[in-house]
Amino acid sequence: MSDLGVAEIPVDEKERPLPPPEPRAKNALLDGPILRTLLWLAWPNVIALTAGTCVVIAETSYIGRLGVESLAAMALVFPTVILTMTMSGGAMGGGVASAIARALGAGDRDRASTLASHALLIGLCFGLVFMLGMLIFGPALLELLGGRGNVLAQAVAYTQIFFGGAVVPWLMNTMSGILRGTGNMKLPSALMLSSAICQIILGGTLGLGLGPIPQFGMRGVAAGSLIAYLISISVMSWYLFSGRARVVPKIRGLRIRWPMFIDILKVGAIACFSPLQSVLTISIFTHMLASFGTEILAGYGIGARLEFMLTSIAFAVGIATVPMVGMAVGAERIARARRICWIAGVVAFVSVGTVATFIAVFPDIWVNLFTDDASVRAASRQYLSTAAPMYAFLGLATTCYFSSQGAAKVIGPVLAQTARLLFISAGGWWLLTRGATPQNFFVLAASSMVLLGVLSCVSVMLTRWGPKPRVPEARPVLL
Structure with a gap:
């Protein structure tokens, strides 16, 4: 004991390093x-x-x-x-x-x-x-x-x-x-x-x-x-x-x-507005096509079934990004969260786009499963050759939507869906007043898919996913 009554610590214990912190579980x-x-x-x-x-x-x-x-x-x-x-x-x-x-x-x-x-x-x-x-x-x-x-x-x-x-x-x-x-x-x-x-x-x-x-x-x-x-x-x-x-x-x-x-x-x-707008978009577009007759409408319906089937692949990839992005954002690893979004987008774009483009080149592989009617087959071929390659952009938009959910910043992709709804509504009305052909409407549908994909990507790029930067407190100046 020292004169002050404080226990002396041996030199070897003073110099012994503290145990390292336990590593975080993987x-x-x-x-x-x-x-x-x-x-x-x-x-x-x-x-x-x-x-x-x-x-x-x-x-x-x-x-x-x-x-x-x-x-x-x-x-x-x-x-x-x-x-x-x-x-x-x-x-x-x-x-x-x-x-x-x-x-x-x-x-x-x-x-x-x-x-x-x-x-x-x-x-x-x-x-x-x-x-x-x-x-x-x-x-x-x-x-x-x-x-x-x-x-x-x-x-x-x-x-x-x-x-x-x-x-x-x-x-x-x-x-x-x-x-x-x-x-x-x-x-x-x-x-x-x-x-x-x-x-x-x-x-x-x-x-x-x-x-x-x-x-x-x-x-x-x-x-x-x-x-x-x-x-x-x-x-x-x-x-x-x-x-x-x-x-x-x-x-x-x-x-x-x-x-x-x-x-x-x-x-x-906020995310609930996306499926609501999607249903509205399809309903409005279908109503416009109905004016061209049953064959055109049926041909579009066959193409829409392929769209539904292929975008389910992007849906599956997109759902997987929600916990991955969410955990990365929760851990404040924003760079990783964004990489997850872009990698998922590429996977969906390539996988959906590859199959859809193949069907666009060889549409009878798909069309023959549903009808033997010559008029319906012609309409379906026309729609698929125009719109199917653009399904890739729907896949891209889907993954951006789900990744944004994981980051709790979903309003951008929802607004992109709003833009597509307005584009279809306004563009379709304009085409109807100009006596357009069904092919013009198929081009409109394809263009709306590109618009949705591009705007969804832009919304992700422009939206801050991390916490807001802290503003340092101003120190008082001593005079």
Whole structure:
């Protein structure tokens, strides 16, 4: 002991260096090679979205057995069903995934768990809004869209069942968003695949009345979808609340915190305008083409099916960027976040563009699958040769949209979609007043795809993804 009563520290202990800090656990989404990680996350989504396409084909097949009026009824309700699924999945689901990924990227797992519980509340509320809106106003909307007689009655019957359970798809897609925000793409995709199989079997059985099951018609088709979704919800609920997931939603002692809602809605609510505008754009363009006759409209429809199928590839890649970009932004690694966006854009542009351009050169490979009518085949060839190579720009726009969701800066790509809507509306009106040909409208459609892709890229380049620079405090000057 020294004279001051302070214990002396041996020289060797004074000079011993402090132990190094524990290294941060490796996270593939933050530290892994971008392209390999992106493709690893994207491939389950490709399979799941392909299954979704099969559901649309299968439903069309067995609804056709119910009669032409049933097919017409499905055509009436299909836009609202697609809008529900894209809003709850790609838009609000992307907002949920973005918020959770950013929290995990910042190392705040507790915040991520709180965000997950608030996301479930948002899904519940939006589901109730869709349910009440369609049950109250759905029949009038379907009549406004042209539903009459038995066609209207069957469309209303489908609406009453499907939208009577609108909370189900909203909760299913919200849970998928939570899991995707943690980087788990396999479970939501596997459940989408199994749900698609169940949907085909149950919808066909209940709709057509196979075996001892009575025929419920359109009500049975809608019920089959909801039952399949409920099975997915059951599995995801067990996985989330059993502690197996990286994030466990907080339910006990949950306190409502408005900043959590804002963190999700500032991305998800704005993103919801994108699918809404997309449906509007297609509806307006289809209405304009209808003036040229059934053959032109049918030819365009065949080309639009290819567009839907190929852009689902970009959709799968885009969804994979949400957790990758979100975690990078949360960790303040902005340069990596932007590289993820551009690499995903190149992957989508090249993959979609290669297949689409091949079909544009050899359109009969696609057209022969759908029709033998010479007039329809000619119109479809004309559309594909003009517009199909530009599908690559739709792929690019899709990845920019989802990457911007991950960065919580989605307003730019949404405004790019607004610009496309205005371009189609104004350009189509101008062409109609000039007595334009269908080819002129096909050029308009192709040009709008380029416009959307370019503006989406520009919005990403001009938008700050990182935190705002701190302004240093001014020090007082001593006189």
